[in-house]
Amino acid sequence: MTSPDEPPGSAAHVLALVANGSATSRADLVRELGLAASTVSARVQELVEAGLLTESGEGASRGGRRPRLLRVAGQGAVALAADLGSHHIRTGAVGLTGDVLDAEDHATDLTTGPGPALDALAERLGALAERQRAAGRTVRGVGIGFPGPVDADGARVVAPSRMPGWHLFPLRDRLADRLGLPVLLDNDANMMALGEHRAAHPARRHLVVVKAGRGIGSGVISDGRLHRGAHGSAGDISHVRVDESARLPCSCGNIGCLETVASGAAIAAALRERGIAAESAADILRLVEHGDAQATTLVRQAGRDIGAVLAVVVNFFNPEAVVLGGALAGAQPLVAAVRAMLYERCLPMATSELTIATAVRGPDAGLLGAGHAVLTGTPPTLPRSPGGPATREAPTPRRTPTS
Structure with missing residues (x-):
């Protein structure tokens, strides 16, 4: 599959084609990519020199010399990944072929502040790293999806709604110190967008991927790459004002934000006000599936509000797909x-060929995106604490060469 971070024909694209079995030789890559043999050879050589591909053995001949077979080096290499929600953490290991291994869910309340959450996250990821190493896999780094804004450098959380104490918290560096591994940090919707793009829409260059759960966010894929904007806030639709919520105060300090009427937290609160027990998105789904009229009405109105905001996005951005x-x-x-x-x-013109679909990777989309970003990019180098290096040094993952 095409990497969401690199254009077709790039080294990352070549690596993806070999990883998913679409190509096993340079000749296969020439046919798949439609590029000159010299261009393909240059890409392959970059990946071999970077230690990401190996070339050995011989395949079946198609009339000439037998081709040398390409394989992804270190099939046992993985990235650890964590998808954080306000009240849970999902962790797993992601391989170069896109497999999510050893996925687990853990109840953790991020609203109590960064200290307890950091302890829980480090404990879970540390245990996951040990299990991966015991299985003979090399851990190359860690990818984290956080349910709130992350600065342009991917180092700190910035003013997340409903999460006191997290503003400017250096989550990336604190976690890297605790684990002794390089860490890549981004917004959870961005990680989900990367995962869904790779898993279900690799040929599309322009997507909007919406994450609608307890909160609301979206990730933007533009020209095949994740678009984060000037300061990292691209895709944050949760604080766009909508007519139906004009008088409702939002946790961001403004009034009338989309989050106040269309998020899972808002719908659950509205149901409780009507005497209906609902705490989570799972409770809301259960009520809708059982035909509860009030839950169904609120969910349908939330869809209208989200759709109204997305209509502006679609007219402005003109994506090929909107993924919910x-x-x-x-x-x-x-x-x-x-x-x-x-x-x-x-x-x-904006909707004549627009695909509107639901996500296919479910709860693993964020893990897949975070892991893939680590394995095909360059997480920050391991920071050094004032007392010297982190307690356990680990090699920084090699960067996938660019075109």
């Missing part, structure tokens, strides 16, 4: 309402 993910994407009334609003409010 997160727990609330399992509610069909919400998905149908989003789709209806997009077709109602967008220009026909």
Whole structure:
């Protein structure tokens, strides 16, 4: 599959084609990519020199010399990944072929502050690293998806709503010190966008991937790459004002934000006000599946509100696909309402070939995106504490050569 971070024909694209079995030789790559043999050979040589590909043995001949077979080096190499929610952490290991291994969910309340959450995250990832090493795998780094804004350098959390104490917390460096591994940090919706792009839409160059769960966010893939904007806040639709919520205060300090009416937390709160027990997105889905009229009405209206915001995004950005993910994407009334609003409010030119789909990787999308970003990019180098190096040094993952 095409890497979400690199254009077709790049070294990362070549690596992906070999990893997923689409190509086993340079000749296969020439046919798959439609590039000159000299260009393909240059890409392959970059990857071999970087230690990401090996070339040995002979394949079947198609009339000439037998081709040398290409393989991904170190098939046992993995990246650790964590997808954080306000009340849970999902961890797993991601391989070069896109497999998610040893995935687990853990209840953790991020709203209590960064100290307890950092302890829990370090403990879970440390145990995961030991299990991977015991299985003979090399751990190359850690990718983290955080449910809030992350600065442009990918080092600190910036003013996350509903999470006091996290503002400017250096999560990347603190976690790297604790684990002795390089760490890559980004917003959870961005990581989900990378995962869904790689898993389900590798040929598309322009996507908007929405994560609708307890909160709401989106990740933007532009020209095949994750678009983070000037300061890292691209795709944050949760604080766009919508008419239906004009008088409702938001945790960000403004009023009328999308989050106040269309997030899982807002829907659950509205249900509780009506005497209906609901704490989580799972509770909301259960009520909708059982035909509860009030839950269904609220979810459908949330879909309209999300669709109204996305209509502006689609008209402005003109993506090839809008992908709806997160727990609330399992509610069909919400998905149908989003789709209806997009077709109602967008220009026909913007929707004539627009794909509107639900995410296919479910809860593993964020893990896949975080792991893939580590394995095909360059996480920050391991920081040095005032007392010297981190307690356990680990090699920084090699960078995939660019085109």
